[in-house]
Amino acid sequence: MDFPRLQQQYITALRADIIPFWEKYSIDGHGGFFTCLDRSGTVYDTDKFVWLQARQTWTFSMLYTRLEKNPRWLEIANHGFDFLHAHGTDSEGNWYYALTRDGTPLVQPYNIFSDCFAAMALSQYALASGDSVAQDLALRTYRNILRRKDSPKGKYSKIVPGTRAVKSYALPMILMNLIQELSWLLDPAEYAAMRDALIREVSGFFIDPVTGLVHEHVSPDGSHPDTFDGRSINPGHGIEGMWFLMDLASTAGDDALISSALDSVLRTLDRAWDPEYGGIFYLLDAQGKPPLAMEWDQKLWWVHVETLIALLLGYRLTRRPESLTWFERVHDYTWNRFPDPEFGEWWGYLDRRGDVLIPLKGGKWKGCYHIPRALLLCANLLGELHD
Amino acid sequence: MDFPRLQQQYITALRADIIPFWEKYSIDGHGGFFTCLDRSGTVYDTDKFVWLQARQTWTFSMLYTRLEKNPRWLEIANHGFDFLHAHGTDSEGNWYYALTRDGTPLVQPYNIFSDCFAAMALSQYALASGDSVAQDLALRTYRNILRRKDSPKGKYSKIVPGTRAVKSYALPMILMNLIQELSWLLDPAEYAAMRDALIREVSGFFIDPVTGLVHEHVSPDGSHPDTFDGRSINPGHGIEGMWFLMDLASTAGDDALISSALDSVLRTLDRAWDPEYGGIFYLLDAQGKPPLAMEWDQKLWWVHVETLIALLLGYRLTRRPESLTWFERVHDYTWNRFPDPEFGEWWGYLDRRGDVLIPLKGGKWKGCYHIPRALLLCANLLGELHD
Numbered sequence: 202m203d204f205p206r207l208q209q210q211y212i213t214a215l216r217a218d219i220i221p222f223w224e225k226y227s228i229d230g231h232g233g234f235f236t237c238l239d240r241s242g243t244v245y246d247t248d249k250f251v252w253l254q255a256r257q258t259w260t261f262s263m264l265y266t267r268l269e270k271n272p273r274w275l276e277i278a279n280h281g282f283d284f285l286h287a288h289g290t291d292s293e294g295n296w297y298y299a300l301t302r303d304g305t306p307l308v309q310p311y312n313i314f315s316d317c318f319a320a321m322a323l324s325q326y327a328l329a330s331g332d333s334v335a336q337d338l339a340l341r342t343y344r345n346i347l348r349r350k351d352s353p354k355g356k357y358s359k360i361v362p363g364t365r366a367v368k369s370y371a372l373p374m375i376l377m378n379l380i381q382e383l384s385w386l387l388d389p390a391e392y393a394a395m396r397d398a399l400i401r402e403v404s405g406f407f408i409d410p411v412t413g414l415v416h417e418h419v420s421p422d423g424s425h426p427d428t429f430d431g432r433s434i435n436p437g438h439g440i441e442g443m444w445f446l447m448d449l450a451s452t453a454g455d456d457a458l459i460s461s462a463l464d465s466v467l468r469t470l471d472r473a474w475d476p477e478y479g480g481i482f483y484l485l486d487a488q489g490k491p492p493l494a495m496e497w498d499q500k501l502w503w504v505h506v507e508t509l510i511a512l513l514l515g516y517r518l519t520r521r522p523e524s525l526t527w528f529e530r531v532h533d534y535t536w537n538r539f540p541d542p543e544f545g546e547w548w549g550y551l552d553r554r555g556d557v558l559i560p561l562k563g564g565k566w567k568g569c570y571h572i573p574r575a576l577l578l579c580a581n582l583l584g585e586l587h588d
Numbered sequence: 589m590d591f592p593r594l595q596q597q598y599i600t601a602l603r604a605d606i607i608p609f610w611e612k613y614s615i616d617g618h619g620g621f622f623t624c625l626d627r628s629g630t631v632y633d634t635d636k637f638v639w640l641q642a643r644q645t646w647t648f649s650m651l652y653t654r655l656e657k658n659p660r661w662l663e664i665a666n667h668g669f670d671f672l673h674a675h676g677t678d679s680e681g682n683w684y685y686a687l688t689r690d691g692t693p694l695v696q697p698y699n700i701f702s703d704c705f706a707a708m709a710l711s712q713y714a715l716a717s718g719d720s721v722a723q724d725l726a727l728r729t730y731r732n733i734l735r736r737k738d739s740p741k742g743k744y745s746k747i748v749p750g751t752r753a754v755k756s757y758a759l760p761m762i763l764m765n766l767i768q769e770l771s772w773l774l775d776p777a778e779y780a781a782m783r784d785a786l787i788r789e790v791s792g793f794f795i796d797p798v799t800g801l802v803h804e805h806v807s808p809d810g811s812h813p814d815t816f817d818g819r820s821i822n823p824g825h826g827i828e829g830m831w832f833l834m835d836l837a838s839t840a841g842d843d844a845l846i847s848s849a850l851d852s853v854l855r856t857l858d859r860a861w862d863p864e865y866g867g868i869f870y871l872l873d874a875q876g877k878p879p880l881a882m883e884w885d886q887k888l889w890w891v892h893v894e895t896l897i898a899l900l901l902g903y904r905l906t907r908r909p910e911s912l913t914w915f916e917r918v919h920d921y922t923w924n925r926f927p928d929p930e931f932g933e934w935w936g937y938l939d940r941r942g943d944v945l946i947p948l949k950g951g952k953w954k955g956c957y958h959i960p961r962a963l964l965l966c967a968n969l970l971g972e973l974h975d
Contacts, residue, residue: 237878245877246816298746306748356743359685361693429633429952490632491624491948495883495937498945550882553939558885561878565816 202525204587207532208580214540215576220264220274222546222562223257223569228277231303233284238563241544245561247302251289251315253568255296255322258282260569262325268577275329282326282335289319294345313353316346317375321382328385340386343379350376367418367430370407370442373399377445381452396449403446404458413468414487415439429493434485436473437504440466444511447518463515463524470508470527478554479534481505499558500551502567505535506575513582547572589912591974594919595967601927602963607651607661609933609949610644610956615664618690620671625950628931632948634689638676638702640955642683642709645669647956649712655964662716669713669722676706681732700740703733704762708769715772727773730766737763754805754817757794757829760786764832768839783836790833791845800855801874802826816880821872823860824891827853831898838905850902850911857895857914865941866921868892886945887938889954892922893962900969934959 226242227234236253237246258281265274288304289296295310296319310316323339326332349355353372377399384392406423407415417438418430425431443462450458473482480500486492512528515521538555539547541562549567550559561567613629614621623640624633645668652661675691676683682697683706697703710726713719736742740759764786771779793810794802804825805817812818830849837845860869867887873879899915902908925942926934928949936954937946948954 239878246814248815297748301751305751307751309746309748311746357746359696359698359744361684361696364688364692364694427633428635491626491946491951493952495886495946498939499882552885559878559882564878565880 202529204583208583208587210536211576211580211583215268215573215580218540218545219547219569219573219576223260223573224273224277227257227563227569228280229302232280232287233300233302233304234281234569236563236568237565238561240541240560240562242546242562246564248307248565249284249300249302249304250565250568251285251296251298251300252312252318253563253566253570254281254285254289254300255315255318256568256570258285258322259318259325260573262322262329264573264577265329266325278326278329281322282330282332285319285322286334286338294341295349296342309357311354311357313346313349313372314375316342316349317372317379320346321379324383324386336386339383343383343386346376346379365426365428366421367426368402368406368421369418370403370415370438371417373402373407374438374442374445377403377442377449381445381448393453396453400446400449400453400455400458403442404461407442408461408465409487412472412487413465414472415442415465415469416487425487427488432487432490433493434469434472434487435483436469436481436485437483437501437507439469440504440511441507443469444507444514447511447514451518459515459518463511463519463521466508466511466515467523467527470531474530475500475553479530480538480551480553480555481508481531498553500538500553500555502539502547502549503571505531505539506571509535510575510578510582513579513586517582517585589916591970595970595974597923598963598967598970602655602960602967605927605932606934606956606960606963610647610960611660611664614644614950614956615667616689619667619674620687620689620691621668621956623950623955624952625948627928627947627949629933629949633951635694635952636671636687636689636691637952637955638672638683638685638687639699639705640950640953640957641668641672641676641687642702642705643955643957645672645709646705646712647960649709649716651960651964652716653712665713665716668709669717669719672706672709673721673725681728682736683729696744698741698744700733700736700759701762703729703736704759704766707733708766711770711773723773726770730770730773733763733766752813752815753808754813755789755793755808756805757790757802757825758804760789760794761825761829761832764790764829764836768832768835783840787833787836787840787842787845790829791848794829795848795852796874799859799874800852801859802829802852802856803874812874814875819874819877820880821856821860821874822870823856823868823872824870824888824894826856827891827898828894830856831894831901834898834901834905846902846905850898850906850908853895853898853902854910854914857918861917862887862940866917867925867938867940867942868895868918885940887925887940887942889926889934889936890958892918892926893958896922897962897965897969900966900973904969904972 226238233249234257235244239245261274261278296315297306297310298312299308320342323335327336380395417433443466446462447459481504483499484494484497508531512524516524546562548557552558613625620636621644622631626632648661648665683702684693684697685699686695707729710722714723767782804820830853833849834846868891870886871881871884895918899911903911933949935944939945
């Protein structure tokens with residue numbers, strides 16, 4: 202593979218396409234970011250989802266800290282931080298799910314992932330700006346997540362306690378990434394203890410030792426109940442978490458764990474790659490039963506770009522050729538299908554055949570996050586591979 | 589149109605295909621019904637969703653009261669009633685959302701539609717069996733729905749009160765059908781007052797006077813905020829509610845209302861019919877903005893069969909030829925695409941092109957309800973048209 206050419210392709214897309222799109226169309230002069238942008242970048246809805254406000258704040262902070270000390274990027278990060286700081290939390294420090302354009306609370310803090318992305322944004326913004334308010338709030342938010350983590354939905358949980366206990370992958374998965382992001386703020390012993398606990402939890406419970414598939418929900422003993430939850434496989438989510446796990450394992454110097462996380466990525470791809478039209482299915486049933494989700498066969502932007510990171514990171518850490526073969530296949534599909542050469546940025550939602558399903562560049566779930574993060578991480582990994 | 593031939597087609601499908609499928613595969617000897625049935629009728633999950641338990645109980649009760657006094661159907665209805673009565677409610681009489689196979693509560697009573705379908709099932713079962721326990725419980729459940737109706741989600745609501753008040757169509761929509769079902773139990777004055785209130789609410793608030801589209805959520809003054817909720821159009825839901833409204837209007841002798849409800853059906857079809865592949869889209873944005881739902885372009889069983897009822901009822905009540913033209917078009921699509929000649933019963937989920945998307949006959953949302961109800965109602969309407 203021509204690593205230098207690929208590196209150039211990834212970094213050029215980031216600098217010449219993705220960043221300018223969000224710089225140009227997403228800044229709301231009244232504060233915060235518009236994320237609901239149609240094909241051409243026109244705002245089609247003004248609600249502000251805290252996840253996405255935080256993710257874009259994180260992205261521009263990260264571009265400033267990791268790519269270039271561009272004052273415009275810091276300014277945009279500051280614009281996001283100001284809005285989040287002014288409007289993001291309730292009186293107890295929990296992060297709302299959604300706000301109106303002017304920051305009035307719209308949807309309650311029922312979703313702990315708002316808090317996770319807020320903590321990441323605050324930490325990265327503090328790194329970029331040196332702002333101590335952001336730094337303190339990042340840590341306070343992290344501690345609040347830990348306090349809430351055994352009952353993340355709180356009073357909004359609809360599950361009858363005790364009937365069918367499950368452990369869910371989503372929170373430990375995102376915590377693997379969060380502690381890497383916050384490692385500069387945490388006491389090293391606290392960081393290492395949390396890292397090791399997360400490694401034990403994710404690798405011990407959620408990865409099926411036989412199939413290598415990452416399960417979204419397991420019984421408290423790690424077994425897989427034959428229920429909709431127990432059979433649920435989210436390939437992109439599994440694979441994204443496996444690169445978080447490789448990243449932690451690399452910090453911990455655990456080569457066996459890196460290898461088994463990469464195995465999971467590859468086994469998931471064996472299962473989730475669409476043999477007919479290419480691309481990675483969004484949701485699957487582990488036993489091949491009829492999937493619960495109506496959108497199971499769709500091809501999503503974040504699934505594909507997170508997979509590119511996982512495969513390149515896996516290759517850099519192990520040099521296993523299978524990882525590079527898969528990278529080429531997913532790279533070709535991704536670059537053929539997702540970029541919109543006419544109006545810039547990338548489509549988010551393709552149907553099974555790879556045609557555009559929803560003509561948007563941003564919405565309630567797609568913002569300025571997965572694509573720029575992946576382009577930069579992949580560019581850096583490609584750079585390390587040809588150095 | 590050859591009404592007698594069509595009537596035969598609908599009633600034969602009901603008697604020779606749909607009813608035998610559920611009789612054969614869905615009865616759980618331990619109580620209640622399996623609804624998660626794959627293509628061939630094999631049970632692939634044993635969880636019991638109260639909506640679907642109630643809907644199947646209603647269906648077999650209704651077949652007994654309206655089609656034929658077949659003792660096997662009453663037995664099946666009784667089998668469903670016993671399970672619902674033994675396991676369906678919490679200590680306050682609210683209906684759980686989901687139970688395990690043996691009836692242990694799994695998901696809390698957060699969803700008032702469980703109560704609505706339970707009330708319908710109990711009422712119809714009481715009619716079929718003369719069971720006074722079912723009759724009392726139907727009325728108690730109905731009163732409990734009315735008590736909860738201004739805050740149907742109760743403590744599970746995630747909306748911050750006061751920021752953006754909305755009225756939602758779903759509950760008044762289903763109440764239109766529920767009071768018809770329960771009319772034999774209600775005091776005539778109470779029934780008429782409720783009927784007239786629902787007519788005022790649905791026709792006064794949710795039907796856009798310019799476009800004729802039925803909005804899922806409106807501002808308290810009936811206006812349509814430019815928000816995801818305010819723009820949300822669910823064509824099948826709108827059309828189903830319009831036949832409930834025609835049914836109420838017919839009871840109230842209001843021909844103008846019948847005509848305007850049928851207008852809504854026809855205008856919705858103008859908008860929601862897929863010009864490229866045929867079939868009715870599942871979800872749309874009223875302003876043509878990017879739809880929020882990933883599954884927006886799918887073709888669903890219930891959308892199509894509810895539309896068949898609405899068009900035939902509209903035609904019988906108005907004799908407007910446009911209604912019959914649309915009926916033929918939707919009939920052709922439905923019968924070409926949904927029935928499974930190999931294993932019987934009908935597919936539920938087709939992709940935009942009309943190919944099978946999820947290979948199931950029943951699941952968490954599809955059970956024994958919309959298809960048998962539509963086949964019998966359409967057969968009866970077709971019979972009235974050729975008499």
